[in-house]
Structure formats: C-alpha cells, structure tokens
Amino acid sequence: MGRLLDESLVTGLPPFHGLARQQVRQILDEAVSQRFDAGNQVFSEGNPATLFFLLLDGHVRVQRTTRNGDQVILHQIPPGELFGIAQAMGLDAYPATAVVVAESIVLAWPMRLWEPFVTRYDGFARNALRTLGARMHDKNDRIMEMATLAVEQRISSTLLRLVNQAGRKTPQGIEIDFPITRQDLSEMSGTTLHTVSRTLSAWEKAGIVQSERKKITVLQPHQLVVLSQPQG
DNA sequence: ACATTAATTATGT
DNA sequence: ACATAATTAATGT
Numbered sequence: 193m194g195r196l197l198d199e200s201l202v203t204g205l206p207p208f209h210g211l212a213r214q215q216v217r218q219i220l221d222e223a224v225s226q227r228f229d230a231g232n233q234v235f236s237e238g239n240p241a242t243l244f245f246l247l248l249d250g251h252v253r254v255q256r257t258t259r260n261g262d263q264v265i266l267h268q269i270p271p272g273e274l275f276g277i278a279q280a281m282g283l284d285a286y287p288a289t290a291v292v293v294a295e296s297i298v299l300a301w302p303m304r305l306w307e308p309f310v311t312r313y314d315g316f317a318r319n320a321l322r323t324l325g326a327r328m329h330d331k332n333d334r335i336m337e338m339a340t341l342a343v344e345q346r347i348s349s350t351l352l353r354l355v356n357q358a359g360r361k362t363p364q365g366i367e368i369d370f371p372i373t374r375q376d377l378s379e380m381s382g383t384t385l386h387t388v389s390r391t392l393s394a395w396e397k398a399g400i401v402q403s404e405r406k407k408i409t410v411l412q413p414h415q416l417v418v419l420s421q422p423q424g
Numbered sequence: 425a426c427a428t429t430a431a432t433t434a435t436g437t
Numbered sequence: 438a439c440a441t442a443a444t445t446a447a448t449g450t
Contacts, residue, residue, distance in 0.1 A: 343426070373442065384427060389443060405435060405442055 197225060197299070201248060205272040206323065210315040219309065219316070223299040230371065234276065234290040234298060241278035241286050243300045247271050250296025251358060251370040255379070256288045265379045267327065270357045274323055279306040294370035341422065343383045347391050348420040350381040351401075355410055364402065364409060371406035395419075 197220045202208050208216055225248070228234060234245060237256060252269040266288055269275045278286055301309075310317040337349055360369040374388040381388070392408070395401045400415045401408060410416060418424045 374444095375442080385443085386428080386445090387426070390445080393444070403443095 197223060202246075202299075205246070207246060207272075207274050207316060207319045209319055211313060215313050215315070219301075219313070220299075222305055223301050226298050226300055228292040228296045228298060230292055230294055232292050234292060235286045236289040237286055239286055241276065241284055241303050243276065244274065244279065244303055244306055245276045245290075245301075246274050246299040248297040248299060250292065250298075251294045252290050252292050252296055252298075253376075254288045254290050263379055265376065267330075268354070268357055268380075274320060277306065277320065277324075279303050280310075280320060280324065293372075338382050341420075343381070343387055344391055345420050345422065345424070346381040346383065347377065347388060348416045350377060351408070351410065352413070352416050352420060354380075355413060355416075359410070362409060365411040366413060367407065367409040372408060373406055377408075 199213060199216050199220060202220060203213075203216055208219075211219075223246075228250070234252060235241070235243070247269050249271050251271075252275065253265055254267040254269065254275065255263050255265045257263055269290075276286060276290060278284065281287075310320065337346055341349065354368050354372070355366050358369050359366040361367075374385040374392065377392075378385045378388045392401060392403055396403060398415070400412045400419075401410050403409065
C-alpha cells in the first residue's frame with residue numbers, strides 16, 4: 193500500500209488518453225496502489241462497492257457464482273483497464289467477484305470520486321465509456337458464440353481471445369501468461385472440464401497447442417482460427 | 425453431439 | 438501424505 197505514484201506509470205493507458213499532465217497528477221494523488229498475490233480477491237460479489245480500480249500489471253478475472261455453486265468467468269481484465277466501476281452502472285454493490293490470477297498491481301480510488309472524475313475530466317469519462325462499450329461488444333460476441341458455435345469452436349475462440357489479451361511470445365509459440373486450468377477454460381467457454389481436457393489432448397496430438405498443468409502454449413494460432421470457424 | 429459419472433494417474437505443496 | 442489437476446473410458450441425454 194504505497195504512495196507517491198509516478199505519472200509515467202499511467203499516462204500511456206487508455207483511461208488517461210488525452211488528459212493533461214496536471215489532471216493525471218490530480219487523479220493519481222487520490223489513488224492508492226495495492227499489490228495482490230495470485231488467488232486473492234480484489235472485491236467480491238454483493239459487497240458494497242466502496243472502491244473502483246485500475247489494473248496496472250498482472251491479470252484479474254471477474255466471475256460470478258450460480259445458485260448451484262458453479263462459477264462462470266465473465267471477463268478477463270487485461271493490464272491498463274478499469275474494473276469494479278459499479279457506480280458507472282448505477283450499482284452500489286459489486287455485481288461479481290474479482291480474483292487475481294497472476295500477481296497484480298492495482299490502483300484503487302474511493303467510489304465517491306467516480307462522479308467528480310467523470311464530470312471534471314471529460315477525457316476520463318470518454319475513455320471509461322469506451323471500455324464499457326468494448327466490453328459490451330465482447331459480451332455480444334460471446335453470446336453469439338454460445339448460441340451458435342459448437343464446443344470445439346467455442347473453446348478455440350476462447351483460447352484465441354486469451355492469446356490476444358494475455359499472450360506472451362516464447363521460442364515455441366504463444367503462452368498464456370497466467371496459470372489457467374481446464375476448469376477455467378470450461379467456465380469461460382460454457383462447457384465442462386472434461387470436454388476441454390479431451391479437446392486440448394487432441395489439439396496437442398495435432399501439434400496445435402502444448403500444455404502442462406496450468407499452462408497452455410499455442411503453437412499454431414492459425415489452426416485455432418480455422419477451428420474457431422463454423423464447419424472448419 | 426455433448427454432458428455426467430466415476431475410476432485412474434500425475435503433479436504440486 | 439495430501440490436495441488439486443488432468444486424462445480416459447463408460448454411460449446417459
């Protein structure tokens with residue numbers, strides 16, 4: 193929980209595009225930075241939304257629990273994005289739980305500052321709207337996929353999204369740079385861990401991916417693109 | 425075409 | 438050793 197945040201940490205990030213240095217300074221002065229280890233929660237479903245957040249580094253996933261106890265992963269937050277912005281959606285409690293999947297650095301602001309920020313800094317408001325819009329678009333895509341695509345296509349689409357959001361190049365291919373289980377993948381693609389396991393095994397034999405426990409490397413992204421296409 | 429159940433094996437603290 | 442992950446086959450809708 194440190195202070196003294198440098199503006200350079202943040203000026204390149206979407207929520208701060210087009211803001212004057214002075215404004216960035218003012219916003220940062222209100223922020224508290226926090227470090228989370230993997231497995232910890234930033235906030236949890238139903239709790240009063242007292243803070244909103246910006247992910248500086250790491251990976252956070254937003255998930256919700258169904259009444260039978262199943263988890264559904266709603267969203268993966270890449271570095272540089274705002275999250276937990278309940279106020280922007282007219283909520284006073286967090287609608288979901290944010291779990292840190294890889295060690296993360298997070299900036300936090302009191303939620304009471306949301307309105308002032310949005311009214312004072314038009315750039316901030318525009319950028320916040322943009323992220324919400326992009327998120328909605330992504331959701332629409334996923335609903336379409338769930339409704340129309342077969343499982344193998346959904347899994348490949350999900351994996352491709354992860355590659356784009358959290359891919360790290362290695363000598364062999366592109367690795368998802370946070371720990372991810374078959375269970376996680378199944379929760380993101382609306383299927384079971386067994387199907388994911390079988391599918392990944394098949395892809396591994398075909399040389400498309402390579403995986404160890406909690407680790408997936410995509411060797412041939414193009415093949416995944418083909419598989420994500422209907423009748424591929 | 426996919427889920428569920430269950431049994432088996434591997435892997436990490 | 439113990440818990441968590443992953444594989445695999447069999448059975449069910």
